[in-house]
Amino acid sequence: MSSPAPIEALVEELKAAFAAERKRGEALDYVSQSGESFQRLDAAVRGAVDRFLVAPGGGFAAAAPYLNFNDTHYTRNLVAENEDFELMVLCWGKGQGSRVHNHARSHGWVTALAGRVEETRYNNPRDGLHDYSAPTSPREGPAPPPALPGVLAATAPCPELQELGKVVGGPGALLYINDGIGLHAVRCADDTNLEEGAVTLHLYAPPVRRVFLYEPEEDRVVQRVPGLYSRGGVRCQ
Numbered sequence: 695m696s697s698p699a700p701i702e703a704l705v706e707e708l709k710a711a712f713a714a715e716r717k718r719g720e721a722l723d724y725v726s727q728s729g730e731s732f733q734r735l736d737a738a739v740r741g742a743v744d745r746f747l748v749a750p751g752g753g754f755a756a757a758a759p760y761l762n763f764n765d766t767h768y769t770r771n772l773v774a775e776n777e778d779f780e781l782m783v784l785c786w787g788k789g790q791g792s793r794v795h796n797h798a799r800s801h802g803w804v805t806a807l808a809g810r811v812e813e814t815r816y817n818n819p820r821d822g823l824h825d826y827s828a829p830t831s832p833r834e835g836p837a838p839p840p841a842l843p844g845v846l847a848a849t850a851p852c853p854e855l856q857e858l859g860k861v862v863g864g865p866g867a868l869l870y871i872n873d874g875i876g877l878h879a880v881r882c883a884d885d886t887n888l889e890e891g892a893v894t895l896h897l898y899a900p901p902v903r904r905v906f907l908y909e910p911e912e913d914r915v916v917q918r919v920p921g922l923y924s925r926g927g928v929r930c931q
């Protein structure tokens with residue numbers, strides 16, 4: 695019997711790790727999960743990702759079905775999802791990046807598969823505010839939303855963001871973030887060594903269904919349902 699493809703093996707390992715915590719009666723999000731449970735899960739995720747990166751045909755090679763570069767924006771390409779997590783490959787063209795965003799109640803792990811990415815972290819003005827309708831300031835009110843797919847609402851003003859730090863990493867570096875740690879923006883690093891830009895692997899647990907995008911230049915915060923460019927290697931319409 696042949697062994698499963700490295701990305702399938704990764705998905706199976708992740709499913710087992712999350713199922714094990716669920717079986718213990720743990721809530722699988724960064725707000726409610728116990729520290730002990732998170733330590734076990736984090737170790738399991740890191741082990742599974744490390745094995746995936748070094749497996750023959752793993753890492754960047756395994757991302758081939760999910761590689762979609764777009765001239766105008768980075769793309770999010772879903773590999774697998776269930777109620778516990780979503781795994782996706784993001785493709786960043788040179789000069790492309792995300793806005794500053796949060797991750798709701800989810801854990802977020804990110805590693806580069808090829809090229810180099812830059813992550814900048816900021817304080818989270820909504821730290822501890824898990825109620826999406828709770829304002830961050832008495833002045834907060836509705837703002838005209840941008841014409842983008844998946845936009846739910848926008849508010850103004852944009853709270854002041856403080857930069858907490860910046861890191862640049864390539865394959866092998868695994869980042870972890872949640873809303874208690876802060877917000878972040880990710881972009882293709884200027885010194886990337888991949889012709890097309892950069893490719894990253896993201897694991898969000900549970901799947902992120904709603905995000906806040908911070909737009910200081912527009913002085914607004916946008917609530918949006920994150921979109922997908924492809925799902926299981928098939929382009930979304």
Ligand SMILES: [Fe+2]
Nearest residue numbers: 795797802878
């Ligand atoms: Fe993120």
